[in-house]
Amino acid sequence: MKKLLMIPGPTPVVDSIREQMARDTVAFGDPGFIDDFKQVLKDLKELWSCDGEAFVVAGSGSLAMEMALANTLQAGDKLLLASNGFFGDRFIEIAERKGIDLTLLQAEWGQTITPEQVDDKLKDGGFKAVALTQVDTSTGVLAPVRQIGEVVAKYDDVLFIVDGVCSVGGEPVDLEADQIDVLFTGSQKAFGVCPGLMMLWANQKSLARREALGQIPEYYCDYQKWLPIMQDPAKYFATPPINLIWALQESIRLMKQEGLEQRYQRHEKNAKAMQQAFEAIGFRILADKDHRAHTLSNLLYPAGIDDLAFRTKLAEEGVQAAGGVGQYAGKMLRVGHMGNADQHTMIATLAALERTMKHFQSDFELGRGVSAYLSALEQS
Numbered sequence: 001m002k003k004l005l006m007i008p009g010p011t012p013v014v015d016s017i018r019e020q021m022a023r024d025t026v027a028f029g030d031p032g033f034i035d036d037f038k039q040v041l042k043d044l045k046e047l048w049s050c051d052g053e054a055f056v057v058a059g060s061g062s063l064a065m066e067m068a069l070a071n072t073l074q075a076g077d078k079l080l081l082a083s084n085g086f087f088g089d090r091f092i093e094i095a096e097r098k099g100i101d102l103t104l105l106q107a108e109w110g111q112t113i114t115p116e117q118v119d120d121k122l123k124d125g126g127f128k129a130v131a132l133t134q135v136d137t138s139t140g141v142l143a144p145v146r147q148i149g150e151v152v153a154k155y156d157d158v159l160f161i162v163d164g165v166c167s168v169g170g171e172p173v174d175l176e177a178d179q180i181d182v183l184f185t186g187s188q189k190a191f192g193v194c195p196g197l198m199m200l201w202a203n204q205k206s207l208a209r210r211e212a213l214g215q216i217p218e219y220y221c222d223y224q225k226w227l228p229i230m231q232d233p234a235k236y237f238a239t240p241p242i243n244l245i246w247a248l249q250e251s252i253r254l255m256k257q258e259g260l261e262q263r264y265q266r267h268e269k270n271a272k273a274m275q276q277a278f279e280a281i282g283f284r285i286l287a288d289k290d291h292r293a294h295t296l297s298n299l300l301y302p303a304g305i306d307d308l309a310f311r312t313k314l315a316e317e318g319v320q321a322a323g324g325v326g327q328y329a330g331k332m333l334r335v336g337h338m339g340n341a342d343q344h345t346m347i348a349t350l351a352a353l354e355r356t357m358k359h360f361q362s363d364f365e366l367g368r369g370v371s372a373y374l375s376a377l378e379q380s
């Protein structure tokens with residue numbers, strides 16, 4: 001049976017993107033490739049309203065997290081971290097290793113830090129940046145980025161850094177409209193490209209901060225090393241992942257063809273229908289109803305179901321889903337529904353979940369999830 005890739009990243013890679021990975025690799029100085037790379041950077045800046053620079057670098061989302069902090073803060077600088085879970089907390093170690101002076105706001109898992117909480121802390125003064133994860137993949141919570149951006153913007157010298165690894169390309173986000181200074185993501189989530197690339201947007205204000213820092217300890221993730229290449233991809237700093245950049249170009253072409261607004265609406269409609277279906281199957285959704293992500297769902301099992309046994313059976317039924325992390329390890333099923341995964345895939349996933357549930361609960365009535373999904377879509 002074909003295995004459906006329904007973990008929250010990597011997500012299914014459609015044929016036209018995969019074909020780019022299989023192309024004959026050319027020299028990074030090839031004029032055709034240089035034009036393609038330029039187009040990718042131009043599109044990224046335009047689509048997410050960046051007046052500064054977009055960076056496309058080989059590496060995963062964690063590299064982008066480090067790059068964001070390394071180029072905006074130095075040892076002793078004050079960072080306010082608004083964490084909604086495991087990935088928000090990942091900033092703690094990065095900041096500590098750099099000697100950044102960290103103030104931590106941590107939401108109970110399933111809830112989000114509010115704009116008021118951020119404002120209260122910022123009033124203490126002296127902060128250089130606020131970091132926030134738009135969708136924390138450990139909880140499935142969608143943070144109120146726009147409202148927190150409005151708060152941060154009241155404080156002149158404070159940069160707003162947003163981890164969009166599980167959101168960009170699936171949830172509405174925009175540097176200008178959300179007053180974000182640094183935004184980043186990875187190729188493997190809502191862009192629907194294989195893992196291996198990070199994309200980071202830095203606006204003019206945050207580029208000026210980098211200038212002011214002078215020499216920084218980092219080498220590979222120093223903006224100064226990459227800026228000449230992002231401004232002119234004919235130049236060399238470190239070998240670009242040529243086929244992945246072509247794959248990204250195709251992913252962006254698909255996004256432009258669909259339209260970003262339509263893409264966000266598709267994600268929202270689909271997520272709401274999937275979430276009704278999950279509940280009809282018997283799962284409980286961890287995230288507060290008002291703050292649910294549209295890119296994935298974090299599900300709590302009905303009583304008596306063992307996580308590992310369930311996921312093992314689900315894999316036999318043809319669906320790969322993820323377990324929980326941190327305090328929800330062994331207690332949660334995480335299902336991705338973002339990027340280019342289509343409705344056929346959603347229905348097949350729900351049917352496999354139902355067959356699996358039936359295996360553990362003999363009185364489970366098949367069809368409940370699929371029916372809830374179809375009805376919800378029809379009504380939306």
Ligand SMILES: Cc1ncc(COP(=O)(O)O)c(C=O)c1O
Binds near residue numbers: 062166
């Ligand atoms: C919100 C968020 N931030 C950061 C990361 C880290 O990205 P990566 O695993 O690509 O290093 C992830 C990974 O799932 C994530 O979901």
